[in-house]
Every structure is written in C-alpha cells, then in structure tokens.
Amino acid sequence: MPSISRGEVEHLARLARLAVTEDEVDRFAAQLDQIVQAVAQVGQVADQDIPPTSHAVPLTNVFRRDDVRPGLSQQQAVAAAPAAEDGRFRVPRILGEEA
Template sequence: MSADSGAITRAEVAHLARLARLAVNDQELDVFADQLDVILGAVARVGEVAADDIPPTSHAVPLSNVFRPDERRAGLTQEQALSGAPAAEEGRFRVPQILGEEE
C-alpha cells in the first residue's frame, strides 16, 4: 500500500519466528513473507495520523490497582494442576532439558 513501508524479508520472518518459538518450514517462510509484507503495508497507515500530542490507550476502561482482599482461599489442587500436563512425575511437571550442556 504505502511504498515506504519497507519490505519484510524472508530472513526477518525467520528471525521473528525463532523469537516466537515457531519452527516454521521453508514453504511457510515464503508464504508468510509475502503475506506479512502486504499486511504491514496496509497497517502502516496508522503512521499517517498526526498524533504527537495524543496519549496512547492501552486499555479502554480506566482501572488501576484492582486488588482483592488479602484472604486465604482454595486454589487448584496439585492433581488438578497436573491434570493436563503432557508429562508429570512425582507430583511435578516433567519437562525437557532446560540448560544446555555447555552452560
């Protein structure tokens, strides 16, 4: 849409996918790079609005510091918390290796 939006490259998409922990394949990279380029071209028009002195809105309803009373109440049991786990052992989540050998 706007010529100055700057094309998003296949390499950039691969980098973003890695940051987002998505193991995208080569074919997806081709398709996504083209599609994201078109989408970014269209959404870049937010830049046309002169908004230097406009405060940003992150949330439509102005609420701040919503606390509940500091009272004990029941949460999930250990069994409930583990009920959907892909793997559990001794009442804990069993996960793949987190630290690399070189660390």
C-alpha cells in the first residue's frame, strides 16, 4: 500500500510552490496518506487494456477564423496587478545571488 511521509509532503509542497509550516506537514501527511490509500483502488484497472478518457466529449481541431479582434488594453491588463510600474507588471527578482 502507498504511504505519504513528511518528507514527501515537503517535497510536494516545494513542487507546488506552497510554503508549509511544521504543523501543516504533520497534518497533510496524515490526511494525504488516508486519501491516497482510498483512491489507490483505481490501481485495480492499471493492468487492464482499457483506453484512457481525458474528456467526456472528445472534440478535435477546434479552429477559429484568423481574424484580429481586440484584447485587453495595457491599462486593463495591469489594473489588477499586485504591483505595476510604467504600465508593466513589477515582479520580485527572478534570479538568485549566484546567477
């Protein structure tokens, strides 16, 4: 049976860009473990030759005409930004000290 360790929760939180406290790591480890145990039942079909379904109503090649149409103005686009400067998104530094 699968099990989820504290270390695994820390790793998942890092991958998902979620800062977690020690308490949360404990709580999520126990809860995720319980959930994963329950959902692992789907594994009983893993070896069967069944085509996967990703969408209930499969549609392919949905195109639209290649017409120009108005999008958001620059002002609208940055209107809800947490920080903006000169009509652009202002973001924290992207590179580390060593870069």
